[in-house]
Amino acid sequence: MLSFLNRIVITPCQMLFSYKQHILEVLLTLLILYYLSIFFNAISSKEERPIPILYKGHGVESSKINNRERMIKEIIKLKLFSKIEKNSKKNERINSIGEIDNAPLYHGDLKLVGVLKHTDESNSIAIIDTGMEQKTYFIGDVIENINIFLVKIFIDKITISDGTTYYSLILLE
Numbered sequence: 001m002l003s004f005l006n007r008i009v010i011t012p013c014q015m016l017f018s019y020k021q022h023i024l025e026v027l028l029t030l031l032i033l034y035y036l037s038i039f040f041n042a043i044s045s046k047e048e049r050p051i052p053i054l055y056k057g058h059g060v061e062s063s064k065i066n067n068r069e070r071m072i073k074e075i076i077k078l079k080l081f082s083k084i085e086k087n088s089k090k091n092e093r094i095n096s097i098g099e100i101d102n103a104p105l106y107h108g109d110l111k112l113v114g115v116l117k118h119t120d121e122s123n124s125i126a127i128i129d130t131g132m133e134q135k136t137y138f139i140g141d142v143i144e145n146i147n148i149f150l151v152k153i154f155i156d157k158i159t160i161s162d163g164t165t166y167y168s169l170i171l172l173e
Contacts, residue, residue, distance in 0.1 A: 099166055100152055100159050106167035110143065110160075115171055117155050124153040128169070 042049075113134055114127035125136050130144045142149050143160065152159040157170045 103159050103166035103168045106160060106169050110148070110169060112158055112169040112171050115153060115155065115158065117153060121153065126150060126153050126158045128158075 109131045111129040112126060113129045116125040116127075118124045122139060125138060127134055127136050128143060135144075137143060137150050139150050139153060148160050148162050150158060151161050151166060157168050160167050160169060
């Protein structure tokens, strides 16, 4: 005889734990059947299946190359390395080495910021501040469209010319 005081309460959670092994067996069987149906469907299909494309666009290495190219273009926009322009004015009038070496100081907007003296004079670089930005120049380059060109680069100064006279720009400290 059952007593009202001894009640057995079965919740859905308890039922789930008691039938856990049976539920797992059914799920595993269904999963195996699903994979078998996919396998046999792929074998029995007469259509040719294309290889799926895993990505669209550029690969990792090409994106690195694109980043390099983009950075190089940004550096070129800064005009840090100007091209050597052959200027005929620099050869018009060179009277003496003393005139170039002892040229008077330039009193204008240009300031010499840095010098990279190379054993080959054509590879020497002068960094000049034009007031707005700093740019690099080689011997013979025209400076900022003001018809002043670079004549000679020394260790601590440069000589520039406007076509008639020579001027010296001394390195700022």
